[in-house]
Amino acid sequence: MSFAEVLPLVFVMVAGPQILSAIFLATSENWRRNSTAFVGGAALSISLVVGLAYALGVGAAGQGASNTTLSAIVLVALLFAMVHTYRTREESEPPRWMGKLSAATPRFSFRLGFLLMGFFxxxxxTSVAVGSYLAARDAPLTDAVPFVLLTLFVLALPSLVLVAFGERAETFLPKARDWMNENAWVVNELVIVFFILMSLNNLLG
Known part of the structure; x- marks a missing residue:
């Protein structure tokens, strides 16, 4: 899979409560273990869904699936994300369960990463699209590794920033978290539109 194909997929994966959860956990009391557990749960669920979709799609791989399948499915996911983001734009408060993240445990963080990234x-x-697309093209499952690793890297980014910048990050991350709570929908919509145009270009080109 090319970087141009992977990038919009990763954005769909992390946009919304996913990246917000990563930031909340990076500012929690036990942030190192919580962030590690969150990324670990995400890694497990994403890998399982992609692998299962790949295994189920292998039998259909010889049916001449179009190379535009992934772009079409990603476009649907992006449109869904765009509508969802717009409909929830006036929700000033984060989901109720996010209130637990400041005092989260590694077990809770792992479960959150597993459920949020595997079943949102x-x-x-998106994960099903990746597995099915690789199966349809008779590509090895290892071609999904860049997609999985880049998604996990983005989820780990808040804690990596904290490790790299220390006290400055401890001041910056809570501000970034609060700003995203208030303005994330605008940024998300602009980026989603960009990726929709990219997907349309792949689909029509």
Whole structure:
């Protein structure tokens, strides 16, 4: 899979409560273990969904699936994400369960990463698209590794920033978290539109 194909997929995976959860956990009391557990749970669920979709798609790989399949499915996921982001734009408060993240445990963080990245509607659709697409092209499952690793890197980014910048990051991350709570939908919509145009170009080109 090319970087141009992977990048919009990764954005769909992390946009919304996923990246917000990563930031909340990076500012929690036990942030090192919580962030590690969150990324670990995400790694397991993403890998399982992609692998299962790949295994189920192998039998259909010889049916001449179009190379535009991934772009079409990603476009649907992006449109879904765009509508969802717009409909929830006026929700000034984060989901109720996010209130638990400041005092989260590694076990809770692992479970959150597993469920959020494996079963959130846009995430499961995107992971299934990746596995099915690789199977349809008769490509090895290892071709999904860049997609999985880049997604995990983005989720780990808040804690990596904290490790790299120390006290400055401890001041910056809470501000970034609060700003994203208030303005994330605008940024998300602009980026989603960009990736929709990219997907349309791949689909029509």
């Amino acid at each position: 509607p846009t995430d499961i659709l």
